[in-house]
Amino acid sequence: MPVPFIDLKxxxxxxxDRWMAKCRDLTVNTRFVLGPEVAELxxxxxxxxxxxxxxxxxxxTDAIQLxxxxxxxxxxxxxxxxxxxxxxxxxxxCNVGAKPITVDLDMADxxxxxxLFRKAAEEVxxxxxxxxHLYGWGTARLDDYRQYCAEKGILLIEDGAQxxxxxxxxxxxxxxxxxxxxxFYPAKVLGASxxxxxxxxxxxxxxxxxxxxxxxxxxxxxxxxxxxxxSRVGVFESSFLLLCMDYIDARLExxxxxxxxxxxxxxxxxxxTVGPPEGYLENGYLAVTLHDPAGRPALAEALxxxxxxxxxxxxxxxxxxxxxxxxIAGKYGGERADYVARGILNPPLFAYMRDEEVEEVMAVMVExxx
Ligand SMILES: *Cc1c(COP(=O)(O)O)cnc(C)c1O
Numbered sequence: 001m002p003v004p005f006i007d008l009k010x011x012x013x014x015x016x017d018r019w020m021a022k023c024r025d026l027t028v029n030t031r032f033v034l035g036p037e038v039a040e041l042x043x044x045x046x047x048x049x050x051x052x053x054x055x056x057x058x059x060x061t062d063a064i065q066l067x068x069x070x071x072x073x074x075x076x077x078x079x080x081x082x083x084x085x086x087x088x089x090x091x092x093x094c095n096v097g098a099k100p101i102t103v104d105l106d107m108a109d110x111x112x113x114x115x116l117f118r119k120a121a122e123e124v125x126x127x128x129x130x131x132x133h134l135y136g137w138g139t140a141r142l143d144d145y146r147q148y149c150a151e152k153g154i155l156l157i158e159d160g161a162q163x164x165x166x167x168x169x170x171x172x173x174x175x176x177x178x179x180x181x182x183x184f185y186p187a188k189v190l191g192a193s194x195x196x197x198x199x200x201x202x203x204x205x206x207x208x209x210x211x212x213x214x215x216x217x218x219x220x221x222x223x224x225x226x227x228x229x230x231s232r233v234g235v236f237e238s239s240f241l242l243l244c245m246d247y248i249d250a251r252l253e254x255x256x257x258x259x260x261x262x263x264x265x266x267x268x269x270x271x272x273t274v275g276p277p278e279g280y281l282e283n284g285y286l287a288v289t290l291h292d293p294a295g296r297p298a299l300a301e302a303l304x305x306x307x308x309x310x311x312x313x314x315x316x317x318x319x320x321x322x323x324x325x326x327x328i329a330g331k332y333g334g335e336r337a338d339y340v341a342r343g344i345l346n347p348p349l350f351a352y353m354r355d356e357e358v359e360e361v362m363a364v365m366v367e368x369x370x
Pocket of ligand 1: 059060061062085086088089132159161162183184185195196197
């Protein structure tokens, strides 16, 4: 039985009717830019996260750029980032004129290595850092990162593109982030009907700055207090997200259950897995298995032959991308990120996977791993 890596079409029974009715309403009233749906989305995101303020924007990459700009990070500033992340983290730093320096990951949780980060910070004295919460959890050293950066005056931005719904000590990771970001790209845990993102802010002042930057630096409609750009979120996307939020608990539960099932069965079969560290409740964004890089191609072939989809998130470290040439300003380690890039394999994981699909994936993976 074929199983896709991801299937976004498993809507709840009444979802499509509700969505179609909303589309009709928005279209009939030509309500396309800003308005009550955007305000409602921001309100719901505040309630969900416990953050002080939230500003919705066009996508998760812009969210990072808005956060960097609002933090005052700009031309020539050094920014530490993990070597293992999505390329947008690297791009965002470059796009505000700053210089990315990569830091290797910690094999225990696959997040940026705190001890190496501290060494890098002491040597390069960065203005800012971006901590990325990858795979549906975050670093075991979250408190250490926040405390260290606060003490040293390093502006810490948390790229939470993948962590919507994940919890640390019972709270959203965005609750205590100084500036955090999320992506609502359709394939993320909470996905929109197109591109969308948001910035979580720890103060009303930061939120005001972010809001202004993302709407042409406006103070009034034709008065501009800052040079920003247009990063407004769409009304269709906001409405779709609001609708999805009515069902998000069930979607998260369904993902978490499968992620846990995978880990249990794979551990029994001697397949190496990585999951959330102590204190985390994952959101079930991705399941992570690690393989000997030399053996991964054979596993991939076997899965393809059986029609089982899979991901390799991510297949290359940031510092090794050809696009990094001319932009990267330093590199701490990188061997582990490279190893993980060549050995990682993500089995299918999405909301409302059927039991027989989960069984099939586990059976094939275990068979091939023998
Ligand atoms: C998806 C993602 C982004 C970018 O978000 P977009 O909405 O696609 O711009 C940034 N960082 C990480 C870690 C991501 O996974």
